[in-house]
Amino acid sequence: MNLQDELILRLATLFADQQVQLDNVRQGQQLITNYFGFDISLVYEPGLNNQLNEMSRYSNTKKEYPKILDLNNLEEEFNNRLIYEGFLMLNKNDELSEYELKLLNMFDAKTLYVESVLDDNDRIFGIVINAGKRLEYSNEEFNLLHITNAMLIKYTSFNLYKKRLRFAQKSLEKILDNTGIDIYVNDFNTHDILYVNESMASPYGGKDKFMGNKCWQVLFPGQTGPCEFCPQKKIIDEKGNPTKVYIWDYQRAFDGSWFRVFSSAFTWIDGRLAHIVSSADITDNKKNEELIKYMAHYDSLTKLPNRRMLLEKCKAKIDNASENEQGYLLFFDIDGFKLINDNFGHDAGDEFLINLGEFFSNIPMLKDSIYRNGGDEFVALIGKVEKESIRSLCHFILERFKKPWELKKGTVFCGVSIGVACYPEDGNSASQLLQVADRAMYNVKKTGGGNMLFGYEIED
Structure with a gap:
């Protein structure tokens, strides 16, 4: 077995693990870096505000390299080449633009190989960079580098997607927790809680009090069945299909707060029928309504x-x-x-x-x-x-x-x-x-x- 085949086999064995491990990523970076004579291998993942943060590195030097890449500050040409060509190879012996030379200096390199990871909308959300002092690479080596980096990217992409998904999920949760609207979702038939946001859960002791329980067990402790006023029959038709949103007002017993409640049926992510209940605190509105009503009906x-x-x-x-x-x-x-x-x-x-x-x-x-x-x-x-x-x-x-x-x-x-x-x-x-x-x-x-x-x- 020649060295090329051995490299590919070792990478294939390393990246066969379905659970993405950072140690495997670093070992893969080490194999690629040492085989091709690079000084550094960097993998960047999505961050905030169109920035990429360092996810993993393997380095043969003690030099400092950028831990954050701000795509907003990179040249449009650089971004476009990574989007439309998928990679960028810069060599100091070639005729380079001022910006390309700046990139080489940024990574203290004579050769820079950059390969991008794109999302479903063809936007950059990950980058793999190899940088070093070696100048000469044959076409065969370049093709092999492209293959090995593709193996590394495929392995890390799953982790990048998972992180992006978690980030999107956390962002959505943050939005839902700070809308000023209380939200919970339960199974339409069993009434088991499927989701609750922070503002809804907080007065009842937090999200842990909801998950794994039926809605009435949390909202009305001691109750043994669904609420008599539950509007489920008003949000489905005779065939059990979701209809329109039903709006009603509810007063919370333990503190007297008033809520405008919006109930609707919809299909949950696993296909079951679910009931989403969202509510906005209208206590002040009720007080104002009562005040207006009082002023209209009583002598001051x-x-x-x-x-x-x-x-x-x-x-x-x-x-x-x-x-x-x-x-x-x-x-x-x-x-x-x-x-x-x-x-x-x-x-x-x-x-x-x-x-x-x-x-x-x-x-x-x-x-x-x-x-x-x-x-x-x-x-x-x-x-x-x-x-x-x-x-x-x-x-x-x-x-x-x-x-x-x-x-x-x-x-x-x-x-x-x-x-x-x-x-x-x-x-x-x-x-x-x-x-x-x-x-x-x-x-x-x-x-x-x-x-x-x-x-x-x-x-x-």
């Missing part, structure tokens, strides 16, 4: 529900009223309220209205039934009581208004005029009942105020 001064809420609640009560059910709408208007503002200022007027709101709210029959209609007008909705109970309530309120009200700026006296409308005899809508109660109240005011009147008692 007295904190009582306002006229809009009054109309909505009155309509709901009428819509849900049973046959022969009676209800009452009480309209309160303060007698002499303007004098408080004139004598003590609007701050005192506001203080008085706040006190009135608290007074009405503390009456058991009016609790959760009193509304500020606007200005110095208050309205109450009361159902399922006798007419005489309404009359007794009004007299109790009238008696209280005969006493002084203590404010920060002094003592004030006010009366109240009360109009009462009855459902259904005075109307079957909020507007009709308000109109009747308002007329009854004004009839009281015309007679001096400080009294109450039912709608049916109005004298036209």
Whole structure:
């Protein structure tokens, strides 16, 4: 067996290991370097920002060589030759460009042989470099060098691809962990967790708490089966094929946080049907929605529900009223309220209205039934009581208004005029009942105020 055949056989034996070992790579580099009289053999692998980092080296010198190759800084011609020709052979005896001489000096060489590793998109993601002082190489030696480097590249390519795949996987995980969206995937049928990102797993103790378990075992400890609200039936058709994304809102029990949840079915990497659940924290949005809703339905001064809420609640009560059910709408208007503002200022007027709101709210029959209609007008909705109970309530309120009200700026006296409308005899809508109660109240005011009147008692 000649030396060439022996070299190829030794490399073939070395690279027969299906698991790429760096020791095998270095031994292969050693065989090639020593056979062809090179000083150094370098294998570069993908790094960040279009850089190549040294993966393995074998050197017969103590000289320093670049550990990082930045493809952004290399000449376009160099990159193109490695992409389209796959290799580059530079010899100092040849006529070289200024840049080619610069490459030789970079590796302190008289001969430089570079062979590239390309990805599926024909981009450089690995390079093998042999450099040394020997000048003369025959065509037979060059062909052998090409064969042996090809064997080295084929062996290392698998490792380079695995590293690139791991890098891509880690990059994707980083992206998914930092999107601000919680994500997990489970088996559609068994509910076993297949994937979870960091933001989803963190509140529950980390990813290890998820993997190997069913979703409900982690999310709802102690539960023995799938959640009743699980939307799986909404994300597949009658044949079990994935349909569209289903969107729903969910409140987490242990901290009250709200999430907008997106559920969809899809085919997992091994062919099974999977359920991906992604969610975004909308707690602040919910709070804002509640605030907007509160501001739309509650009076900012007295904190009582306002006229809009009054109309909505009155309509709901009428819509849900049973046959022969009676209800009452009480309209309160303060007698002499303007004098408080004139004598003590609007701050005192506001203080008085706040006190009135608290007074009405503390009456058991009016609790959760009193509304500020606007200005110095208050309205109450009361159902399922006798007419005489309404009359007794009004007299109790009238008696209280005969006493002084203590404010920060002094003592004030006010009366109240009360109009009462009855459902259904005075109307079957909020507007009709308000109109009747308002007329009854004004009839009281015309007679001096400080009294109450039912709608049916109005004298036209």
